[in-house]
Amino acid sequence: MNTTMLYEALxxxxxxxxxxxxxxxxxxxxxxxxxxxxxxxxxxxxxxxxGYALDVHELKVTRADWLRELADPGKADAWWPHCSRFWVVAPAGVVHTNELPPGWGLLQPPTSVNRRRFTTVVDAAVKEPQLSLELLATLARRTDNTRLAEMDLLREQHRDALYKARTEARQHAAQTGLGEYVRRRLNLLDELEKLLGATLDDFGWGDGTRLDRMTPYELASALADCRDHIRLQQRQARVEELMGRLSYAAQNVMTEMRKVGNGNG
Structure with missing residues (x-):
């Protein structure tokens, strides 16, 4: 068992x-x-x-790694005042119970793939942690970063599922033939790609996400932004047209006024 596997098991x-x-x-x-x-x-x-708790876990996957921890307990000393319990997490045979410093607990992963709960070989001492603003800020920041990373992972998994479903739908449509309505909609997509100057498979939007990997909500938001941009351009063009007409009319008025003034003179 390597460290990644032990993390996931814990x-x-x-x-x-x-x-x-x-x-x-x-x-x-x-x-x-x-x-x-x-x-x-x-x-x-x-x-x-x-029980409210702040438990610290040290993961050890080899005997040599554990012996290095014992020789340099600086990490444990740094965390000891700030935790409710201090655990060593290691497969069987890595840590001997008589080697554990006072107060340290020992958790062992299950040996069966059908089990997920670890075995408590030695109970860790329970104590009141010393909390500080620095520690609370660190925990809050890391919690938020973890949450955002999990959201990004879920979003990417959702995109992969949508992409797979769309690809399978295209393959199925190619094999079974298309109805008139579907062909008409695909022709509209062809026209859209011509206007974009790129295929939907290659066209990046905003942060570079390809349109064919967007979720329906992201695609709707992107199209809404595009619609608003087009409307803004249309209004700007309309304003420029009106300004041109006003300028032309003003020039005509000035010309006529000069004619009148020259006649009176």
Whole structure:
């Protein structure tokens, strides 16, 4: 088991796949206040029934990695005052229980693929964490970054699903033939691509997202922006036309006034 697999397994331990987040926030690689030493995973408990908590997890996948941790406990020392519990997370055989410093807990991943809950080999000591504005700001910032990253991932997955569905629909249509209405709509798309000077597969919009990978909402917003831009251009052209007419009329008036003035003279 490598570190990535252990990360994912630990997140499944706290969050059942496909379910809501169940009152916990999980944040990877968080620096300790006043230190550059990072905790591998922070778990913030949000439900009183499960206990409010700020748990620090250190992930170890090899015996050598664990022995290096014991030789240099600086990371643990940096986080110890600020956590409710301090856990070492490692597969069986990596950590010997008699090597754990006082207060440290030990979690082991399940050995069966049908299980997701970790085994608590040694309970971690529970204590009151020392919270500071620096720590709260760091946790809030990293939580927001994690949320945005998850939203970007979901959006990209949605785009991939839409793209796959559209591609399959095109292939199916090519194999089964098209009705008159569908052919007429496709002809309109051909005309649109000519006006754009690019195919929809290649045309980038705004942040560079291709039109054929946009969600329906994003595509509607893009077309609405395009419509508003066209209307603005039309109004500007209308104003310029009226200004031209007024200028022409003003010149004619001035010419006639000069004629009248010359006649009186």
């Amino acid at each position: 997140e499944r331990h706290y969050r059942k796949p496909g379910a809501a987040h169940q009152g916990e926030i999980l944040i990877r690689e968080v620096p300790a206040p006043g230190s550059g030493r990072q905790a591998d995973l922070i778990r913030i408990g949000l439900w009183p029934s499960r």
